[in-house]
Amino acid sequence: MWKFLIPLITVSSLTTPSIAVLPNVVNLEIASVIRTAIARVNKENAVMESRHFTGIDKDVTDFQTAEPILFSESPLDVHEIEQESRAINWIASEINSRGLPFTPVEVIRHPDAVALNISCPFKTPLNCSVSKYRTIDGSCNNLNNPLLGMGFTPFPRELPADYEQGPAGLRELPRTTSRDGSQLPGAREISMRFHHLNKTARYDSHLTFMFAIWGQFIAHDVTDRAPGKGDDRVTVYAGLTGMETLWFREHNRLARLLAEENPKWDDETLYQEARRLVIALIQHVTYSEWLPLSLGSDVMNQYQLHLSDEGYFTGYDPSVDPSTTNEVATAAFRFGHSLMRSNFNLVDKLYQPADGPPLRLEDMFFKSNIYLMHEQQFMRGTLVDASKDVSRIVTNALVNNLYQTRYGNGFDLPAFNIQRGRDHGLSPYNDFRDLFGLTVASEFSTNSSSGFSDMSPHTVEILQQIYSDPDDVDVWTGGVSERPLPGAAVGPLFANMLGWQFFKYRYGDRFWYETNATPQAFTLEQLSEIRNATLAHLLCRNLELDTIQPRVFEKHTAPGELTVKANWWKKLWKSLKMVKTNRQYTLRKAKKLR
Structure with missing residues:
Protein backbone atom coordinates (compact mmCIF):
# COMPACT_ATOMS: atom_id res chain seq x y z
CA MET A 1 0.00 0.00 0.00
CA TRP A 2 2.90 2.29 0.36
CA LYS A 3 4.35 4.84 -1.95
CA PHE A 4 6.94 4.91 -4.63
CA LEU A 5 6.67 1.32 -5.47
CA ILE A 6 3.01 1.20 -5.13
CA PRO A 7 3.05 -1.87 -2.96
CA LEU A 8 -0.57 -2.30 -1.90
CA ILE A 9 -2.90 -0.40 -4.12
CA THR A 10 -6.29 -1.36 -5.41
CA VAL A 11 -7.52 0.35 -8.56
CA SER A 12 -10.99 -0.41 -9.89
CA SER A 13 -10.53 -1.96 -13.33
CA LEU A 14 -12.84 -0.51 -15.95
CA THR A 15 -11.31 -2.43 -18.84
CA THR A 16 -11.41 -6.12 -19.57
CA PRO A 17 -8.32 -8.33 -19.71
CA SER A 18 -7.20 -9.87 -22.97
CA ILE A 19 -8.12 -13.55 -23.07
CA ALA A 20 -8.35 -16.28 -25.64
CA VAL A 21 -12.03 -16.81 -26.34
CA LEU A 22 -11.70 -19.48 -29.04
CA PRO A 23 -8.83 -20.44 -31.33
CA ASN A 24 -10.27 -18.16 -34.02
CA VAL A 25 -10.64 -15.17 -31.72
CA VAL A 26 -7.44 -15.42 -29.72
CA ASN A 27 -6.29 -12.29 -27.85
CA LEU A 28 -9.52 -10.36 -28.38
CA GLU A 29 -10.89 -8.59 -25.33
CA ILE A 30 -14.34 -9.69 -24.27
CA ALA A 31 -15.73 -6.21 -24.79
CA SER A 32 -14.21 -6.06 -28.26
CA VAL A 33 -15.62 -9.47 -29.16
CA ILE A 34 -19.06 -8.42 -28.01
CA ARG A 35 -19.01 -5.10 -29.85
CA THR A 36 -17.74 -6.71 -33.05
CA ALA A 37 -20.49 -9.26 -32.87
CA ILE A 38 -23.13 -6.64 -32.16
CA ALA A 39 -22.06 -4.66 -35.20
CA ARG A 40 -23.10 -7.64 -37.32
CA VAL A 41 -26.45 -8.28 -35.67
CA ASN A 42 -29.54 -7.13 -37.55
CA LYS A 43 -33.24 -7.69 -37.61
CA GLU A 44 -34.31 -11.30 -37.42
CA ASN A 45 -36.30 -11.11 -40.63
CA ALA A 46 -33.20 -10.03 -42.51
CA VAL A 47 -31.32 -12.88 -40.92
CA MET A 48 -34.00 -15.35 -41.92
CA GLU A 49 -33.70 -14.18 -45.51
CA SER A 50 -29.95 -14.76 -45.55
CA ARG A 51 -29.76 -17.94 -43.47
CA HIS A 52 -29.57 -20.19 -46.53
CA PHE A 53 -26.23 -18.56 -47.33
CA THR A 54 -24.72 -19.24 -43.95
CA GLY A 55 -25.16 -22.92 -43.53
CA ILE A 56 -25.66 -22.26 -39.81
CA ASP A 57 -28.78 -23.90 -38.45
CA LYS A 58 -28.76 -22.00 -35.16
CA ASP A 59 -26.06 -19.38 -34.87
CA VAL A 60 -26.38 -18.81 -31.13
CA THR A 61 -28.92 -20.30 -28.76
CA ASP A 62 -30.30 -18.47 -25.76
CA PHE A 63 -29.77 -20.83 -22.82
CA GLN A 64 -32.97 -19.70 -21.10
CA THR A 65 -35.47 -19.47 -23.98
CA ALA A 66 -33.87 -21.89 -26.45
CA GLU A 67 -34.59 -19.29 -29.15
CA PRO A 68 -31.93 -18.75 -31.80
CA ILE A 69 -30.04 -15.46 -31.97
CA LEU A 70 -29.53 -14.87 -35.67
CA PHE A 71 -27.22 -12.71 -37.73
CA SER A 72 -27.93 -11.03 -41.05
CA GLU A 73 -24.86 -11.19 -43.22
CA SER A 74 -23.81 -11.53 -46.81
CA PRO A 75 -22.44 -14.85 -48.18
CA LEU A 76 -18.95 -13.38 -48.19
CA ASP A 77 -18.95 -13.05 -44.38
CA VAL A 78 -19.97 -16.57 -43.42
CA HIS A 79 -16.65 -17.30 -41.68
CA GLU A 80 -16.96 -14.12 -39.62
CA ILE A 81 -20.52 -14.98 -38.67
CA GLU A 82 -19.44 -18.40 -37.47
CA GLN A 83 -16.53 -16.92 -35.53
CA GLU A 84 -18.63 -14.29 -33.81
CA SER A 85 -21.44 -16.73 -33.08
CA ARG A 86 -19.00 -19.07 -31.41
CA ALA A 87 -17.48 -16.15 -29.50
CA ILE A 88 -20.81 -15.05 -28.07
CA ASN A 89 -21.72 -18.63 -27.21
CA TRP A 90 -18.39 -18.98 -25.42
CA ILE A 91 -18.95 -15.73 -23.52
CA ALA A 92 -22.45 -16.82 -22.51
CA SER A 93 -21.10 -20.19 -21.37
CA GLU A 94 -18.36 -18.49 -19.35
CA ILE A 95 -20.91 -16.16 -17.80
CA ASN A 96 -23.12 -19.07 -16.79
CA SER A 97 -20.18 -20.93 -15.28
CA ARG A 98 -19.56 -17.93 -13.03
CA GLY A 99 -23.17 -17.79 -11.93
CA LEU A 100 -23.77 -14.37 -13.53
CA PRO A 101 -27.31 -13.64 -14.78
CA PHE A 102 -26.53 -12.99 -18.47
CA THR A 103 -27.89 -14.84 -21.48
CA PRO A 104 -26.54 -14.57 -25.04
CA VAL A 105 -29.36 -12.14 -25.84
CA GLU A 106 -28.24 -9.90 -22.98
CA VAL A 107 -24.64 -10.23 -24.14
CA ILE A 108 -25.71 -8.53 -27.35
CA ARG A 109 -28.07 -5.99 -25.83
CA HIS A 110 -25.92 -4.93 -22.86
CA PRO A 111 -22.29 -5.42 -23.82
CA ASP A 112 -20.75 -2.98 -21.36
CA ALA A 113 -22.45 -4.51 -18.33
CA VAL A 114 -21.42 -7.99 -19.48
CA ALA A 115 -17.85 -6.96 -20.21
CA LEU A 116 -17.42 -5.42 -16.77
CA ASN A 117 -19.03 -8.31 -14.88
CA ILE A 118 -17.21 -11.08 -16.70
CA SER A 119 -13.85 -9.42 -16.03
CA CYS A 120 -14.46 -9.32 -12.26
CA PRO A 121 -13.08 -10.85 -10.18
CA PHE A 122 -9.79 -10.31 -11.96
CA LYS A 123 -7.85 -13.55 -12.38
CA THR A 124 -4.40 -14.14 -13.80
CA PRO A 125 -1.69 -16.68 -12.92
CA LEU A 126 1.32 -15.30 -11.06
CA ASN A 127 4.55 -16.95 -10.08
CA CYS A 128 5.91 -15.41 -6.89
CA SER A 129 9.35 -15.76 -5.41
CA VAL A 130 10.53 -14.76 -1.96
CA SER A 131 12.21 -11.38 -2.25
CA LYS A 132 13.54 -8.67 0.03
CA TYR A 133 11.68 -6.05 -1.98
CA ARG A 134 8.05 -5.39 -2.80
CA THR A 135 6.93 -5.70 -6.40
CA ILE A 136 6.11 -2.50 -8.24
CA ASP A 137 2.43 -3.37 -8.75
CA GLY A 138 1.82 -4.80 -5.27
CA SER A 139 1.48 -8.40 -6.45
CA CYS A 140 2.95 -11.26 -4.42
CA ASN A 141 2.56 -9.48 -1.09
CA ASN A 142 0.51 -12.52 -0.13
CA LEU A 143 2.23 -15.67 -1.33
CA ASN A 144 -0.98 -17.70 -0.95
CA ASN A 145 -3.03 -15.21 -2.97
CA PRO A 146 -0.68 -13.03 -5.02
CA LEU A 147 -3.46 -10.73 -6.27
CA LEU A 148 -4.50 -9.41 -2.85
CA GLY A 149 -3.65 -5.73 -2.76
CA MET A 150 -2.38 -5.67 -6.32
CA GLY A 151 -2.91 -2.67 -8.57
CA PHE A 152 -5.53 -2.85 -11.33
CA THR A 153 -7.62 -5.37 -9.43
CA PRO A 154 -11.23 -4.75 -8.37
CA PHE A 155 -11.99 -3.06 -5.07
CA PRO A 156 -13.36 -5.55 -2.53
CA ARG A 157 -16.51 -4.55 -0.64
CA GLU A 158 -17.61 -4.61 2.96
CA LEU A 159 -21.27 -4.66 1.86
CA PRO A 160 -22.87 -5.98 -1.35
CA ALA A 161 -23.32 -3.50 -4.18
CA ASP A 162 -26.54 -1.48 -3.88
CA TYR A 163 -27.87 -0.84 -7.38
CA GLU A 164 -31.31 -0.38 -8.86
CA GLN A 165 -32.82 -2.60 -11.52
CA GLY A 166 -31.93 -1.71 -15.09
CA PRO A 167 -33.78 -2.32 -18.38
CA ALA A 168 -32.52 -5.91 -18.64
CA GLY A 169 -33.77 -6.75 -15.17
CA LEU A 170 -30.26 -6.56 -13.76
CA ARG A 171 -29.38 -4.54 -10.68
CA GLU A 172 -26.91 -2.31 -12.48
CA LEU A 173 -28.06 1.33 -12.17
CA PRO A 174 -27.06 3.90 -9.50
CA ARG A 175 -29.64 4.63 -6.83
CA THR A 176 -32.19 7.23 -7.89
CA THR A 177 -35.22 6.13 -5.86
CA SER A 178 -35.94 6.81 -2.21
CA ARG A 179 -36.95 4.01 0.14
CA ASP A 180 -40.45 5.56 0.11
CA GLY A 181 -40.63 5.37 -3.70
CA SER A 182 -40.02 9.05 -4.42
CA GLN A 183 -37.08 10.48 -6.35
CA LEU A 184 -33.76 10.77 -4.51
CA PRO A 185 -32.33 14.29 -4.41
CA GLY A 186 -29.62 14.83 -6.99
CA GLY A 508 -2.09 -8.05 5.90
CA ASP A 509 1.25 -6.58 4.83
CA ARG A 510 4.00 -9.20 4.57
CA PHE A 511 6.53 -6.40 4.15
CA TRP A 512 5.34 -4.28 7.10
CA TYR A 513 8.37 -2.30 8.22
CA GLU A 514 8.39 -3.76 11.76
CA THR A 515 8.25 -7.38 10.58
CA ASN A 516 10.76 -9.96 11.74
CA ALA A 517 10.39 -12.06 8.59
CA THR A 518 13.43 -12.53 6.43
CA PRO A 519 14.77 -11.43 4.04
CA GLN A 520 12.68 -8.21 4.21
CA ALA A 521 13.18 -7.45 7.92
CA PHE A 522 15.17 -4.46 9.12
CA THR A 523 17.64 -5.03 11.92
CA LEU A 524 16.62 -3.87 15.38
CA GLU A 525 19.19 -1.08 15.14
CA GLN A 526 17.62 0.10 11.90
CA LEU A 527 14.15 -0.10 13.42
CA SER A 528 15.29 1.99 16.36
CA GLU A 529 16.38 4.78 14.01
CA ILE A 530 13.18 4.57 11.96
CA ARG A 531 11.09 4.75 15.13
CA ASN A 532 12.88 7.96 16.09
CA ALA A 533 11.89 9.56 12.78
CA THR A 534 9.14 12.14 12.45
CA LEU A 535 7.75 14.13 9.57
CA ALA A 536 9.54 17.13 11.08
CA HIS A 537 12.82 15.40 10.19
CA LEU A 538 11.82 15.12 6.55
CA LEU A 539 10.75 18.74 6.36
CA CYS A 540 13.96 19.93 8.00
CA ARG A 541 16.08 17.94 5.60
CA ASN A 542 14.31 19.16 2.48
CA LEU A 543 13.01 22.66 3.22
CA GLU A 544 14.65 25.94 4.22
CA LEU A 545 13.76 26.00 7.92
CA ASP A 546 15.42 27.35 11.06
CA THR A 547 12.86 26.02 13.56
CA ILE A 548 9.92 23.65 13.43
CA GLN A 549 7.48 22.09 15.88
CA PRO A 550 8.26 18.39 16.42
CA ARG A 551 4.60 17.44 15.91
CA VAL A 552 3.91 19.09 12.58
CA PHE A 553 0.25 18.02 12.37
CA GLU A 554 -0.58 20.01 15.50
CA LYS A 555 -0.87 23.78 15.65
CA HIS A 556 1.19 25.58 18.30
CA THR A 557 0.48 29.26 18.80
CA ALA A 558 2.77 30.31 21.65
CA PRO A 559 6.02 31.87 20.34
CA GLY A 560 8.77 29.29 20.32
CA GLU A 561 6.57 26.65 21.92
CA LEU A 562 7.64 23.10 21.21
CA THR A 563 10.07 24.08 18.49
CA VAL A 564 13.52 22.75 17.83
CA LYS A 565 16.28 24.08 15.63
CA ALA A 566 15.96 22.51 12.24
CA ASN A 567 19.70 22.49 11.59
CA TRP A 568 20.17 20.21 14.61
CA TRP A 569 17.94 17.61 12.97
CA LYS A 570 19.81 18.09 9.71
CA LYS A 571 23.11 17.26 11.40
CA LEU A 572 21.62 14.25 13.16
CA TRP A 573 20.12 12.78 10.01
CA LYS A 574 22.99 13.75 7.76
CA SER A 575 25.16 11.59 10.00
CA LEU A 576 23.02 8.49 9.44
CA LYS A 577 24.66 6.04 7.12
CA MET A 578 23.81 2.58 5.96
CA VAL A 579 26.70 0.13 5.97
CA LYS A 580 26.98 -3.50 5.02
CA THR A 581 27.20 -5.89 7.96
CA ASN A 582 26.96 -9.63 7.34
CA ARG A 583 24.57 -9.08 4.43
CA GLN A 584 22.32 -6.98 6.63
CA TYR A 585 22.19 -3.22 6.43
CA THR A 586 22.39 -1.16 9.57
CA LEU A 587 21.72 2.52 10.11
CA ARG A 588 24.31 4.11 12.35
CA LYS A 589 25.71 7.50 13.26
CA ALA A 590 28.93 8.21 11.40
CA LYS A 591 31.90 9.17 13.49
CA LYS A 592 32.44 12.15 11.30
CA LEU A 593 29.87 14.51 9.82
CA ARG A 594 30.23 15.06 6.11
Missing part, protein backbone atom coordinates in the same frame (compact mmCIF):
# COMPACT_ATOMS: atom_id res chain seq x y z
CA ALA A 187 -25.97 15.03 -6.01
CA ARG A 188 -25.63 18.69 -6.97
CA GLU A 189 -28.77 19.60 -5.05
CA ILE A 190 -27.43 17.92 -1.91
CA SER A 191 -24.10 19.66 -2.33
CA MET A 192 -25.60 23.13 -2.66
CA ARG A 193 -28.22 22.75 0.06
CA PHE A 194 -26.19 20.78 2.59
CA HIS A 195 -22.44 21.05 1.97
CA HIS A 196 -22.09 24.62 0.75
CA LEU A 197 -21.66 27.57 3.10
CA ASN A 198 -22.20 30.92 1.46
CA LYS A 199 -19.82 32.74 3.75
CA THR A 200 -16.20 32.59 4.85
CA ALA A 201 -15.33 29.39 6.68
CA ARG A 202 -13.62 29.39 10.09
CA TYR A 203 -10.20 27.83 10.45
CA ASP A 204 -9.93 27.26 14.19
CA SER A 205 -8.85 23.63 14.20
CA HIS A 206 -5.97 22.57 16.43
CA LEU A 207 -4.61 20.68 13.42
CA THR A 208 -2.33 22.29 10.86
CA PHE A 209 -3.01 22.14 7.17
CA MET A 210 -0.08 19.72 6.94
CA PHE A 211 -2.48 17.20 8.52
CA ALA A 212 -4.85 17.60 5.57
CA ILE A 213 -2.02 17.27 3.05
CA TRP A 214 -0.77 14.04 4.60
CA GLY A 215 -4.23 12.50 4.51
CA GLN A 216 -4.63 13.31 0.82
CA PHE A 217 -1.13 12.03 0.11
CA ILE A 218 -1.86 8.66 1.75
CA ALA A 219 -5.37 8.42 0.28
CA HIS A 220 -4.03 8.86 -3.25
CA ASP A 221 -1.33 6.30 -2.57
CA VAL A 222 -3.63 3.49 -1.50
CA THR A 223 -6.68 4.10 -3.65
CA ASP A 224 -5.92 4.99 -7.23
CA ARG A 225 -2.28 4.90 -8.21
CA ALA A 226 -1.48 2.90 -11.32
CA PRO A 227 1.43 0.46 -11.30
CA GLY A 228 4.62 1.88 -12.75
CA LYS A 229 3.37 5.45 -12.55
CA GLY A 230 3.36 8.11 -9.93
CA ASP A 231 0.28 9.87 -8.65
CA ASP A 232 -1.24 11.27 -11.83
CA ARG A 233 -2.85 14.04 -9.75
CA VAL A 234 0.39 15.23 -8.19
CA THR A 235 -0.18 18.73 -9.58
CA VAL A 236 -3.84 18.97 -8.59
CA TYR A 237 -2.81 21.65 -6.09
CA ALA A 238 0.36 22.82 -4.36
CA GLY A 239 -0.07 20.76 -1.18
CA LEU A 240 0.11 17.42 -2.99
CA THR A 241 2.85 18.67 -5.29
CA GLY A 242 4.91 19.67 -2.27
CA MET A 243 4.53 16.40 -0.37
CA GLU A 244 5.28 14.24 -3.41
CA THR A 245 8.34 16.38 -4.18
CA LEU A 246 9.67 16.12 -0.64
CA TRP A 247 9.56 12.33 -0.67
CA PHE A 248 11.22 12.04 -4.05
CA ARG A 249 13.98 14.27 -2.74
CA GLU A 250 14.29 12.13 0.37
CA HIS A 251 14.48 8.96 -1.70
CA ASN A 252 17.30 10.41 -3.79
CA ARG A 253 19.09 11.73 -0.70
CA LEU A 254 19.04 8.28 0.86
CA ALA A 255 20.23 6.70 -2.40
CA ARG A 256 23.23 9.04 -2.46
CA LEU A 257 24.15 8.15 1.12
CA LEU A 258 23.84 4.45 0.35
CA ALA A 259 26.06 4.87 -2.70
CA GLU A 260 28.76 6.52 -0.61
CA GLU A 261 28.83 3.64 1.84
CA ASN A 262 28.31 0.86 -0.71
CA PRO A 263 30.17 1.84 -3.91
CA LYS A 264 29.78 -1.65 -5.39
CA TRP A 265 26.00 -1.58 -5.33
CA ASP A 266 24.35 -1.18 -8.74
CA ASP A 267 21.60 1.35 -9.45
CA GLU A 268 18.80 -1.14 -8.95
CA THR A 269 20.00 -2.10 -5.47
CA LEU A 270 20.43 1.55 -4.50
CA TYR A 271 16.95 2.32 -5.75
CA GLN A 272 15.33 -0.63 -3.97
CA GLU A 273 17.10 -0.01 -0.65
CA ALA A 274 16.22 3.70 -0.67
CA ARG A 275 12.68 2.83 -1.63
CA ARG A 276 12.47 0.31 1.19
CA LEU A 277 13.51 2.97 3.70
CA VAL A 278 11.08 5.54 2.28
CA ILE A 279 8.15 3.12 2.56
CA ALA A 280 9.12 2.34 6.16
CA LEU A 281 9.29 6.05 7.04
CA ILE A 282 5.90 6.73 5.45
CA GLN A 283 4.30 3.82 7.29
CA HIS A 284 5.83 5.00 10.56
CA VAL A 285 4.70 8.61 10.18
CA THR A 286 1.21 7.51 9.20
CA TYR A 287 0.67 5.21 12.18
CA SER A 288 2.60 7.17 14.81
CA GLU A 289 1.60 10.75 13.96
CA TRP A 290 -1.36 10.97 11.58
CA LEU A 291 -3.67 8.10 12.52
CA PRO A 292 -3.91 8.89 16.26
CA LEU A 293 -5.09 12.42 15.43
CA SER A 294 -7.52 11.08 12.81
CA LEU A 295 -9.13 8.26 14.77
CA GLY A 296 -8.56 9.00 18.46
CA SER A 297 -7.03 6.70 21.06
CA ASP A 298 -10.13 4.52 21.59
CA VAL A 299 -10.34 3.49 17.94
CA MET A 300 -6.55 3.09 17.75
CA ASN A 301 -6.84 0.62 20.64
CA GLN A 302 -9.90 -1.11 19.23
CA TYR A 303 -8.16 -1.92 15.93
CA GLN A 304 -4.71 -2.57 17.43
CA LEU A 305 -3.05 0.25 15.51
CA HIS A 306 -0.55 1.49 18.10
CA LEU A 307 3.04 0.82 17.11
CA SER A 308 5.60 -1.02 19.22
CA ASP A 309 8.39 0.94 20.92
CA GLU A 310 10.84 -1.90 20.58
CA GLY A 311 11.22 -5.35 19.11
CA TYR A 312 9.51 -6.76 16.05
CA PHE A 313 5.89 -6.95 14.90
CA THR A 314 4.77 -10.57 14.54
CA GLY A 315 1.11 -10.01 13.64
CA TYR A 316 1.23 -10.63 9.90
CA ASP A 317 -1.74 -12.80 8.92
CA PRO A 318 -1.97 -14.11 5.33
CA SER A 319 -5.74 -14.48 5.74
CA VAL A 320 -6.09 -10.68 6.02
CA ASP A 321 -6.77 -8.93 2.70
CA PRO A 322 -4.83 -5.62 2.65
CA SER A 323 -6.72 -4.30 -0.39
CA THR A 324 -8.40 -0.93 -0.04
CA THR A 325 -12.15 -1.44 0.00
CA ASN A 326 -14.53 0.33 -2.33
CA GLU A 327 -16.23 2.02 0.62
CA VAL A 328 -12.99 3.46 2.02
CA ALA A 329 -11.67 4.58 -1.37
CA THR A 330 -14.98 6.12 -2.41
CA ALA A 331 -16.26 7.58 0.85
CA ALA A 332 -14.35 7.33 4.13
CA PHE A 333 -10.94 8.44 2.84
CA ARG A 334 -12.57 11.46 1.26
CA PHE A 335 -13.30 13.06 4.62
CA GLY A 336 -10.23 15.18 3.90
CA HIS A 337 -12.15 17.21 1.35
CA SER A 338 -13.89 18.96 4.22
CA LEU A 339 -10.49 19.88 5.75
CA MET A 340 -9.56 22.05 2.77
CA ARG A 341 -8.90 25.75 3.06
CA SER A 342 -9.85 28.32 0.43
CA ASN A 343 -6.57 30.22 0.75
CA PHE A 344 -3.01 29.61 1.92
CA ASN A 345 -0.69 32.04 3.68
CA LEU A 346 2.92 32.46 2.62
CA VAL A 347 5.40 32.81 5.50
CA ASP A 348 9.12 33.41 5.92
CA LYS A 349 11.65 31.44 7.97
CA LEU A 350 10.38 33.09 11.14
CA TYR A 351 6.82 32.07 10.23
CA GLN A 352 5.85 35.68 9.67
CA PRO A 353 3.74 36.80 6.69
CA ALA A 354 5.80 37.00 3.53
CA ASP A 355 5.34 39.55 0.80
CA GLY A 356 2.34 39.01 -1.39
CA PRO A 357 -1.28 37.97 -0.86
CA PRO A 358 -2.35 34.45 0.17
CA LEU A 359 -2.68 31.89 -2.59
CA ARG A 360 -6.24 30.98 -3.56
CA LEU A 361 -7.13 27.32 -3.95
CA GLU A 362 -9.12 27.85 -7.13
CA ASP A 363 -6.10 29.50 -8.75
CA MET A 364 -3.74 26.54 -8.31
CA PHE A 365 -5.50 23.48 -9.75
CA PHE A 366 -2.97 21.65 -11.95
CA LYS A 367 -0.65 24.66 -11.99
CA SER A 368 2.72 23.41 -10.80
CA ASN A 369 4.31 26.75 -11.64
CA ILE A 370 2.56 28.27 -8.61
CA TYR A 371 4.21 25.71 -6.35
CA LEU A 372 7.60 26.28 -7.97
CA MET A 373 7.31 30.04 -7.46
CA HIS A 374 6.32 29.82 -3.78
CA GLU A 375 7.55 26.40 -2.62
CA GLN A 376 9.37 27.34 0.59
CA GLN A 377 6.89 30.00 1.71
CA PHE A 378 3.88 27.82 0.93
CA MET A 379 5.17 24.69 2.68
CA ARG A 380 6.16 26.68 5.77
CA GLY A 381 2.69 28.16 5.77
CA THR A 382 1.10 24.73 6.03
CA LEU A 383 2.84 24.35 9.43
CA VAL A 384 1.05 27.37 10.89
CA ASP A 385 -2.19 27.53 8.91
CA ALA A 386 -5.00 25.54 10.48
CA SER A 387 -7.01 23.05 8.51
CA LYS A 388 -10.79 23.29 8.62
CA ASP A 389 -12.51 20.90 11.02
CA VAL A 390 -14.18 17.86 9.46
CA SER A 391 -17.81 18.77 8.96
CA ARG A 392 -20.56 18.80 6.36
CA ILE A 393 -19.32 22.19 5.09
CA VAL A 394 -16.88 22.25 2.17
CA THR A 395 -15.12 25.37 0.94
CA ASN A 396 -16.68 27.14 -2.05
CA ALA A 397 -13.48 26.58 -4.05
CA LEU A 398 -14.37 22.88 -4.13
CA VAL A 399 -18.16 23.23 -4.39
CA ASN A 400 -18.24 25.61 -7.34
CA ASN A 401 -14.68 26.16 -8.60
CA LEU A 402 -13.03 22.73 -8.72
CA TYR A 403 -10.57 22.56 -11.65
CA GLN A 404 -11.84 25.92 -12.84
CA THR A 405 -9.94 27.40 -15.81
CA ARG A 406 -12.20 30.40 -16.27
CA TYR A 407 -15.04 31.90 -14.27
CA GLY A 408 -18.11 29.67 -14.22
CA ASN A 409 -16.69 26.41 -15.57
CA GLY A 410 -15.72 24.78 -12.28
CA PHE A 411 -16.90 21.42 -10.94
CA ASP A 412 -18.45 20.38 -7.62
CA LEU A 413 -16.39 17.98 -5.47
CA PRO A 414 -19.08 17.11 -2.87
CA ALA A 415 -21.45 16.31 -5.75
CA PHE A 416 -18.72 14.12 -7.27
CA ASN A 417 -18.35 12.28 -3.96
CA ILE A 418 -22.09 11.67 -3.66
CA GLN A 419 -22.60 10.56 -7.25
CA ARG A 420 -19.41 8.50 -7.22
CA GLY A 421 -20.76 6.62 -4.23
CA ARG A 422 -24.00 5.87 -6.07
CA ASP A 423 -22.12 4.91 -9.25
CA HIS A 424 -19.99 2.50 -7.21
CA GLY A 425 -23.07 0.94 -5.65
CA LEU A 426 -22.26 2.03 -2.11
CA SER A 427 -24.99 1.35 0.41
CA PRO A 428 -26.47 4.32 2.28
CA TYR A 429 -25.14 5.75 5.55
CA ASN A 430 -27.45 3.71 7.80
CA ASP A 431 -26.30 0.40 6.33
CA PHE A 432 -22.67 1.12 7.19
CA ARG A 433 -23.63 2.28 10.67
CA ASP A 434 -25.34 -1.05 11.16
CA LEU A 435 -22.32 -2.94 9.80
CA PHE A 436 -20.06 -1.46 12.47
CA GLY A 437 -22.52 -1.90 15.32
CA LEU A 438 -23.53 1.76 15.56
CA THR A 439 -27.09 2.98 16.11
CA VAL A 440 -29.22 3.28 12.98
CA ALA A 441 -31.54 6.23 12.41
CA SER A 442 -35.18 5.42 11.77
CA GLU A 443 -36.32 9.03 12.19
CA PHE A 444 -34.97 12.52 11.60
CA SER A 445 -34.02 13.31 15.17
CA THR A 446 -30.96 13.10 17.42
CA ASN A 447 -32.55 10.49 19.66
CA SER A 448 -29.81 8.22 20.99
CA SER A 449 -31.60 5.02 19.98
CA SER A 450 -33.62 5.91 16.89
CA GLY A 451 -32.15 9.08 15.41
CA PHE A 452 -28.94 10.49 13.97
CA SER A 453 -27.35 10.35 17.39
CA ASP A 454 -23.89 11.53 16.32
CA MET A 455 -25.05 14.66 14.53
CA SER A 456 -26.17 18.07 15.72
CA PRO A 457 -29.90 18.96 15.73
CA HIS A 458 -29.29 21.63 13.08
CA THR A 459 -27.56 19.14 10.79
CA VAL A 460 -30.43 16.66 11.13
CA GLU A 461 -32.96 19.40 10.47
CA ILE A 462 -31.31 20.21 7.13
CA LEU A 463 -31.03 16.53 6.22
CA GLN A 464 -34.78 16.17 6.74
CA GLN A 465 -35.41 19.04 4.32
CA ILE A 466 -33.43 17.23 1.61
CA TYR A 467 -33.99 13.48 2.07
CA SER A 468 -37.39 11.77 2.30
CA ASP A 469 -36.24 8.86 4.44
CA PRO A 470 -33.37 8.38 6.93
CA ASP A 471 -32.32 5.30 4.95
CA ASP A 472 -31.65 7.45 1.89
CA VAL A 473 -28.76 9.49 3.31
CA ASP A 474 -25.59 8.93 1.25
CA VAL A 475 -22.65 7.48 3.15
CA TRP A 476 -20.16 10.29 2.43
CA THR A 477 -22.71 12.97 3.33
CA GLY A 478 -23.57 11.23 6.59
CA GLY A 479 -19.98 10.39 7.48
CA VAL A 480 -18.59 13.93 7.29
CA SER A 481 -21.61 15.26 9.21
CA GLU A 482 -20.92 13.38 12.42
CA ARG A 483 -19.41 15.06 15.46
CA PRO A 484 -15.76 13.98 15.87
CA LEU A 485 -14.93 11.41 18.49
CA PRO A 486 -12.85 12.63 21.47
CA GLY A 487 -9.31 13.29 20.28
CA ALA A 488 -10.23 12.43 16.70
CA ALA A 489 -10.78 14.34 13.48
CA VAL A 490 -13.68 12.15 12.31
CA GLY A 491 -16.89 10.78 13.76
CA PRO A 492 -17.72 7.18 14.72
CA LEU A 493 -18.57 5.81 11.27
CA PHE A 494 -15.51 6.97 9.37
CA ALA A 495 -13.30 6.24 12.39
CA ASN A 496 -14.45 2.61 12.31
CA MET A 497 -14.23 2.30 8.55
CA LEU A 498 -10.71 3.71 8.51
CA GLY A 499 -9.64 1.85 11.65
CA TRP A 500 -10.63 -1.49 10.13
CA GLN A 501 -8.93 -0.58 6.85
CA PHE A 502 -5.66 0.43 8.52
CA PHE A 503 -5.77 -2.75 10.59
CA LYS A 504 -5.80 -4.68 7.32
CA TYR A 505 -3.01 -2.56 5.85
CA ARG A 506 -0.80 -3.49 8.79
CA TYR A 507 -1.79 -7.08 9.56
